[in-house]
Amino acid sequence: MRLKAGERWRYQPPMGHTVLWAAIASGAVSVPDELRHGDFAAFEASNEAVEFEAITDTEFVLGSAAPHRHDLVLGHYSVHTTPAALRNGEAFIEEIRAGNG
Template sequence: MLDAPASAGEMIIFDDSDRAIEMRSTGEVDAKLVIGSAAPHPHSLHLGNYSVHTSAEALKAGERHIMDLHKELIERERQPPPHSSGPVPVLR
Protein backbone atom coordinates (compact mmCIF):
# COMPACT_ATOMS: atom_id res chain seq x y z
CA MET A 1 0.00 0.00 0.00
CA LEU A 2 1.26 3.46 -0.89
CA ASP A 3 0.82 5.97 1.91
CA ALA A 4 0.15 9.20 0.00
CA PRO A 5 -1.60 12.08 1.79
CA ALA A 6 -3.92 14.30 -0.25
CA SER A 7 -5.22 17.81 0.39
CA ALA A 8 -8.54 19.47 -0.46
CA GLY A 9 -8.98 19.99 -4.20
CA GLU A 10 -6.10 17.69 -5.11
CA MET A 11 -6.44 15.02 -7.81
CA ILE A 12 -4.77 11.66 -7.34
CA ILE A 13 -4.25 9.15 -10.14
CA PHE A 14 -4.17 5.55 -9.04
CA ASP A 15 -2.28 2.78 -10.79
CA ASP A 16 -3.95 0.62 -13.41
CA SER A 17 -4.97 -2.42 -11.35
CA ASP A 18 -7.97 -4.14 -9.85
CA ARG A 19 -6.67 -3.84 -6.28
CA ALA A 20 -8.77 -2.25 -3.55
CA ILE A 21 -8.26 1.43 -2.70
CA GLU A 22 -7.92 2.14 1.01
CA MET A 23 -8.69 5.63 2.30
CA ARG A 24 -8.10 7.02 5.79
CA SER A 25 -9.17 10.35 7.21
CA THR A 26 -7.28 12.43 9.74
CA GLY A 27 -10.64 13.07 11.39
CA GLU A 28 -9.99 16.83 11.42
CA VAL A 29 -12.58 17.70 8.74
CA ASP A 30 -15.44 16.03 6.92
CA ALA A 31 -14.17 14.29 3.82
CA LYS A 32 -15.75 14.43 0.37
CA LEU A 33 -14.46 12.05 -2.22
CA VAL A 34 -15.20 11.76 -5.93
CA ILE A 35 -13.88 8.74 -7.80
CA GLY A 36 -13.93 8.55 -11.59
CA SER A 37 -12.77 5.81 -13.88
CA ALA A 38 -12.56 5.19 -17.59
CA ALA A 39 -11.22 2.70 -20.08
CA PRO A 40 -7.69 3.51 -21.26
CA HIS A 41 -7.55 5.53 -24.47
CA PRO A 42 -6.30 3.44 -27.41
CA HIS A 43 -3.86 6.17 -28.56
CA SER A 44 -1.07 8.13 -26.94
CA LEU A 45 -2.51 11.51 -26.00
CA HIS A 46 -0.76 14.85 -26.48
CA LEU A 47 -1.97 17.39 -23.94
CA GLY A 48 -2.01 21.10 -24.69
CA ASN A 49 -3.13 24.22 -22.87
CA TYR A 50 -6.60 24.09 -24.40
CA SER A 51 -7.02 20.73 -26.08
CA VAL A 52 -6.03 17.07 -26.29
CA HIS A 53 -4.98 15.39 -29.54
CA THR A 54 -3.65 12.03 -30.74
CA SER A 55 -0.48 13.43 -32.34
CA ALA A 56 1.96 16.25 -31.70
CA GLU A 57 1.20 17.68 -35.15
CA ALA A 58 -2.57 17.73 -34.52
CA LEU A 59 -1.97 19.39 -31.14
CA LYS A 60 0.14 22.15 -32.73
CA ALA A 61 -2.48 22.71 -35.44
CA GLY A 62 -5.33 22.78 -32.92
CA GLU A 63 -3.63 25.25 -30.61
CA ARG A 64 -2.59 27.41 -33.57
CA HIS A 65 -6.25 27.50 -34.68
CA ILE A 66 -7.34 28.54 -31.17
CA MET A 67 -4.76 31.38 -31.21
CA ASP A 68 -5.96 32.48 -34.66
CA LEU A 69 -9.55 32.63 -33.37
CA HIS A 70 -8.36 34.62 -30.35
CA LYS A 71 -6.59 37.14 -32.58
CA GLU A 72 -9.67 37.45 -34.79
CA LEU A 73 -11.91 38.13 -31.78
CA ILE A 74 -9.53 40.83 -30.51
CA GLU A 75 -9.47 42.45 -33.96
CA ARG A 76 -13.27 42.44 -34.15
CA GLU A 77 -13.47 44.13 -30.73
CA ARG A 78 -11.27 46.97 -32.05
CA GLN A 79 -13.59 47.63 -34.98
CA PRO A 80 -16.47 50.07 -34.51
CA PRO A 81 -19.82 48.35 -33.96
CA PRO A 82 -22.06 48.04 -37.02
CA HIS A 83 -24.99 50.49 -37.32
CA SER A 84 -27.57 47.75 -37.63
CA SER A 85 -28.01 44.74 -35.45
CA GLY A 86 -27.45 41.43 -37.15
CA PRO A 87 -26.47 37.90 -36.39
CA VAL A 88 -23.56 37.18 -34.10
CA PRO A 89 -20.50 36.26 -36.20
CA VAL A 90 -19.50 32.63 -36.14
CA LEU A 91 -15.77 31.88 -36.18
CA ARG A 92 -14.62 28.65 -37.77
Protein backbone atom coordinates (compact mmCIF):
# COMPACT_ATOMS: atom_id res chain seq x y z
CA MET A 1 0.00 0.00 0.00
CA ARG A 2 1.22 3.55 -0.68
CA LEU A 3 -0.08 6.51 1.29
CA LYS A 4 0.90 10.16 1.11
CA ALA A 5 1.54 12.04 4.36
CA GLY A 6 -1.80 12.70 6.07
CA GLU A 7 -3.70 10.19 3.92
CA ARG A 8 -5.85 7.54 5.65
CA TRP A 9 -6.81 4.06 4.58
CA ARG A 10 -9.12 1.63 6.34
CA TYR A 11 -8.74 -2.14 5.97
CA GLN A 12 -11.73 -4.33 6.75
CA PRO A 13 -10.58 -7.96 6.85
CA PRO A 14 -12.73 -10.49 5.02
CA MET A 15 -15.01 -12.65 7.18
CA GLY A 16 -12.93 -15.12 9.17
CA HIS A 17 -9.63 -13.28 8.70
CA THR A 18 -8.60 -12.67 12.30
CA VAL A 19 -4.83 -12.82 11.67
CA LEU A 20 -3.40 -9.48 10.49
CA TRP A 21 0.12 -8.16 10.05
CA ALA A 22 1.89 -5.21 8.42
CA ALA A 23 5.51 -4.60 7.40
CA ILE A 24 6.63 -1.03 6.79
CA ALA A 25 8.88 -0.61 3.74
CA SER A 26 9.35 3.16 4.00
CA GLY A 27 8.06 6.15 5.91
CA ALA A 28 5.89 6.06 9.01
CA VAL A 29 2.25 5.22 9.68
CA SER A 30 -0.05 5.39 12.71
CA VAL A 31 -2.40 2.47 13.49
CA PRO A 32 -2.72 4.22 16.12
CA ASP A 33 0.73 3.12 17.38
CA GLU A 34 3.48 4.51 15.20
CA LEU A 35 5.21 2.09 12.86
CA ARG A 36 8.33 3.12 10.92
CA HIS A 37 10.55 1.82 8.12
CA GLY A 38 11.63 -1.74 8.95
CA ASP A 39 8.93 -2.37 11.56
CA PHE A 40 6.78 -5.50 11.50
CA ALA A 41 3.52 -5.52 13.44
CA ALA A 42 1.29 -8.50 14.23
CA PHE A 43 -2.12 -7.25 15.36
CA GLU A 44 -4.34 -8.71 18.07
CA ALA A 45 -6.69 -11.37 16.69
CA SER A 46 -9.85 -9.57 15.58
CA ASN A 47 -12.43 -9.12 12.82
CA GLU A 48 -12.35 -5.36 13.35
CA ALA A 49 -11.22 -2.90 10.69
CA VAL A 50 -7.84 -1.20 11.08
CA GLU A 51 -7.25 2.40 10.07
CA PHE A 52 -3.83 3.45 8.82
CA GLU A 53 -2.81 7.12 8.76
CA ALA A 54 0.43 8.10 7.04
CA ILE A 55 2.65 10.30 9.19
CA THR A 56 5.01 10.68 6.22
CA ASP A 57 4.77 9.33 2.69
CA THR A 58 4.81 5.61 3.36
CA GLU A 59 4.75 2.19 1.74
CA PHE A 60 3.79 -0.99 3.53
CA VAL A 61 2.67 -4.55 2.95
CA LEU A 62 -0.41 -5.82 4.73
CA GLY A 63 -1.55 -9.40 5.10
CA SER A 64 -4.60 -11.03 6.64
CA ALA A 65 -5.68 -14.63 6.91
CA ALA A 66 -7.95 -17.08 8.63
CA PRO A 67 -6.16 -18.84 11.49
CA HIS A 68 -4.44 -22.07 10.49
CA ARG A 69 -5.78 -25.09 12.36
CA HIS A 70 -2.48 -27.00 12.20
CA ASP A 71 0.78 -26.49 14.04
CA LEU A 72 3.27 -24.71 11.82
CA VAL A 73 6.92 -25.59 11.32
CA LEU A 74 9.00 -22.46 10.77
CA GLY A 75 12.10 -22.45 8.60
CA HIS A 76 14.59 -19.83 7.53
CA TYR A 77 12.70 -18.99 4.35
CA SER A 78 9.32 -20.65 4.65
CA VAL A 79 6.55 -22.05 6.81
CA HIS A 80 5.19 -25.57 6.44
CA THR A 81 2.81 -27.95 8.20
CA THR A 82 5.30 -30.77 8.81
CA PRO A 83 9.06 -31.06 9.37
CA ALA A 84 9.31 -33.20 6.20
CA ALA A 85 7.56 -30.53 4.11
CA LEU A 86 9.92 -27.92 5.55
CA ARG A 87 12.99 -30.00 4.63
CA ASN A 88 11.65 -30.49 1.09
CA GLY A 89 10.85 -26.80 0.70
CA GLU A 90 14.25 -25.64 1.96
CA ALA A 91 16.01 -28.22 -0.23
CA PHE A 92 14.14 -26.83 -3.24
CA ILE A 93 15.21 -23.29 -2.32
CA GLU A 94 18.83 -24.51 -2.26
CA GLU A 95 18.34 -26.11 -5.70
CA ILE A 96 17.06 -22.81 -7.06
CA ARG A 97 19.97 -20.98 -5.46
CA ALA A 98 22.40 -23.45 -7.11
CA GLY A 99 20.73 -22.90 -10.49
CA ASN A 100 19.16 -26.36 -10.67
CA GLY A 101 15.53 -25.40 -9.95
